[in-house]
Amino acid sequence: xxxxxxxxxxTINAQVVVDAIGLGATYALxxxxxxxxxxxxxxxxxAYGQLIMAxxxxxxxxxxxPVAWSIVACFGVVIALSLLMERAVFxxxxxxxxxxxxxxxxxxxxxxxxxxxxxxxxxxxxxxxAPSLTSLNVPISIDGVDVRKVTIVAVLVAIGxxxxxxxxxxxxxxxxxxxxxxADFRTARLLGVKANQVIGLAVVLSGALAATVAVILTVxxxxxxxxxxLHDTIIVLVGVVVGGIDRLWTATLGGFAxxxxxxxxxxxxxxxxxxxxxxxxxxxxxxxLLLRPAGLFVRGRTSVVDRV
Amino acid sequence: MSPAMLEIDxxxxxxxxxxxxxxxxIEVGKGEIVGLIGPNGAGKSTTLxxxxxxxxTRHGEIRLAGTSLRGRAPEEVTRSGISLVxxxxxxFADLTVEENLRLGLSGRRSREGAAEDIExxxxxxxxxxxxxxRRAGVLSGGQQQQLAIARAxxxxxxxxxxxEPSLGLAPKIVDVVFETLAEIRRRGIxxxxxxxxxxxxxxxxxxxYLMANGEIRLTMTPADxxxxxxxxxxxxx
Numbered sequence: 001x002x003x004x005x006x007x008x009x010x011t012i013n014a015q016v017v018v019d020a021i022g023l024g025a026t027y028a029l030x031x032x033x034x035x036x037x038x039x040x041x042x043x044x045x046x047a048y049g050q051l052i053m054a055x056x057x058x059x060x061x062x063x064x065x066p067v068a069w070s071i072v073a074c075f076g077v078v079i080a081l082s083l084l085m086e087r088a089v090f091x092x093x094x095x096x097x098x099x100x101x102x103x104x105x106x107x108x109x110x111x112x113x114x115x116x117x118x119x120x121x122x123x124x125x126x127x128x129x130a131p132s133l134t135s136l137n138v139p140i141s142i143d144g145v146d147v148r149k150v151t152i153v154a155v156l157v158a159i160g161x162x163x164x165x166x167x168x169x170x171x172x173x174x175x176x177x178x179x180x181x182x183a184d185f186r187t188a189r190l191l192g193v194k195a196n197q198v199i200g201l202a203v204v205l206s207g208a209l210a211a212t213v214a215v216i217l218t219v220x221x222x223x224x225x226x227x228x229x230l231h232d233t234i235i236v237l238v239g240v241v242v243g244g245i246d247r248l249w250t251a252t253l254g255g256f257a258x259x260x261x262x263x264x265x266x267x268x269x270x271x272x273x274x275x276x277x278x279x280x281x282x283x284x285x286x287x288x289l290l291l292r293p294a295g296l297f298v299r300g301r302t303s304v305v306d307r308v
Numbered sequence: 309m310s311p312a313m314l315e316i317d318x319x320x321x322x323x324x325x326x327x328x329x330x331x332x333x334i335e336v337g338k339g340e341i342v343g344l345i346g347p348n349g350a351g352k353s354t355t356l357x358x359x360x361x362x363x364x365t366r367h368g369e370i371r372l373a374g375t376s377l378r379g380r381a382p383e384e385v386t387r388s389g390i391s392l393v394x395x396x397x398x399x400f401a402d403l404t405v406e407e408n409l410r411l412g413l414s415g416r417r418s419r420e421g422a423a424e425d426i427e428x429x430x431x432x433x434x435x436x437x438x439x440x441x442r443r444a445g446v447l448s449g450g451q452q453q454q455l456a457i458a459r460a461x462x463x464x465x466x467x468x469x470x471x472e473p474s475l476g477l478a479p480k481i482v483d484v485v486f487e488t489l490a491e492i493r494r495r496g497i498x499x500x501x502x503x504x505x506x507x508x509x510x511x512x513x514x515x516x517y518l519m520a521n522g523e524i525r526l527t528m529t530p531a532d533x534x535x536x537x538x539x540x541x542x543x544x545x
Contacts, residue, residue: 190386
């Protein structure tokens with residue numbers, strides 16, 4: 001055992017693993033949201049985090065409402081914003097190259113953060129508290145391990161949402177059409193699959209997942225700022241690419257994996273060294289991309305940008 | 309004279325300023341089979357794509373039974389009654405044979421008669437029925453081509469466009485494809501067939517147009533079948 005190894009291993013206990021699973025589940029939900037839209041539109045939506053941010057602000061501004069209504073408002077705002085984004089920006093760009101679309105979503109990301117700042121700053125300070133859901137942040141002790149209620153919620157919601165999505169995609173006609181559109185959009189349209197219908201479905205589901213994540217993250221961090229979820233989105237985007245963005249389940253696994261690894265590394269690093277977390281995570285990412293460029297969970301070697 | 313089933317009138321298509329199809333006019337009467345042959349890059353596939361609304365047209369009209377298809381999206385063209393069997397078959401390899409077929413149903417104008425049409429397609433292609441639970445990707449090239457045609461037929465089209473259905477198939481399988489086309493003709497479906505196998509197409513179709521550089525150079529009938537190669541060579545030189 002080397003000098004570094006002993007304290008590192010000692011700190012990876014059940015507590016760290018439980019928290020890492022919670023983070024992995026949350027990131028998996030984000031990965032599905034990003035992967036669904038990518039599957040249909042071949043568009044990496046960098047502004048996905050700002051959908052979550054908008055949801056978090058909605059929770060903050062409606063924190064005096066009954067919690068259920070506050071959550072309904074969050075879903076309403078995020079799904080509406082998601083549809084607006086598709087209608088106003090993605091649709092006119094549908095024939096453009098992936099690079100143009102990616103850069104455009106960068107721009108949307110910054111515009112939405114600026115708008116959030118303008119709304120937020122009206123009371124003279126940046127950031128809004130979102131206290132109504134903090135009761136979920138209370139830990140309960142299971143076998144000596146403190147599990148926050150929100151971790152349980154995150155894991156259950158992730159399992160439930162992914163299960164429902166799998167049923168929708170696997171067992172319904174609209175799901176079949178969506179899978180076909182994700183595999184070969186042009187041929188699907190030639191067969192009569194309505195482009196706007198499957199895109200609309202993907203965008204609404206993606207928005208619903210963003211709203212779900214907004215609720216979970218707001219419980220954990222009940223103080224909303226314009227850059228809320230920005231860091232998480234970057235990590236998840238990396239995870240999605242590392243997992244294999246071309247398929248929904250590999251993207252989801254990638255999201256879970258990077259969340260889980262981040263949680264473990266975060267727990268393993270001494271508290272004064274957590275600034276190195278991104279370095280460690282991205283070092284692992286570089287390693288994965290060198291060894292398996294098509295994606296960690298992708299069988300065989302298929303091109304990531306094989307399209308139309 | 310009643311209006312043609314499919315009418316292409318003065319079609320111009322260009323990609324990035326380069327003309328791919330110039331002033332093309334073709335009429336396909338109801339129940340007719342019309343062939344379109346010519347070298348690579350002649351504009352045959354582009355013509356089919358223009359009909360389907362996959363590429364923007366600069367000039368010209370495309371009409372189905374007298375109604376203009378201008379501005380319609382591919383899924384709307386399919387619902388209007390034109391189905392394309394695309395080049396390279398474009399089977400969904402990860403989906404089952406049956407799922408591929410069900411996707412074809414999304415191009416129908418109504419659900420009415422869907423079950424009968426699926427049964428008819430199963431009768432025409434027993435292989436599609438036998439393998440319906442399998443992943444489409446494991447089928448051979450010839451079987452995939454049959455599935456691609458079956459998938460287009462379950463939409464109940466009035467007009468079937470085929471883009472090189474014999475491409476990459478063994479001669480015996482090519483026979484099967486042409487027998488299928490003969491059966492489709494017997495069912496009264498109008499066909500526009502793009503092919504590389506010139507002589508075979510000329511012999512089979514009611515009329516065959518030779519296309520080069522985006523234009524029609526020559527019209528041939530089955531009587532010309534024996535001389536196809538010399539005629540094509542003469543007009544392309």
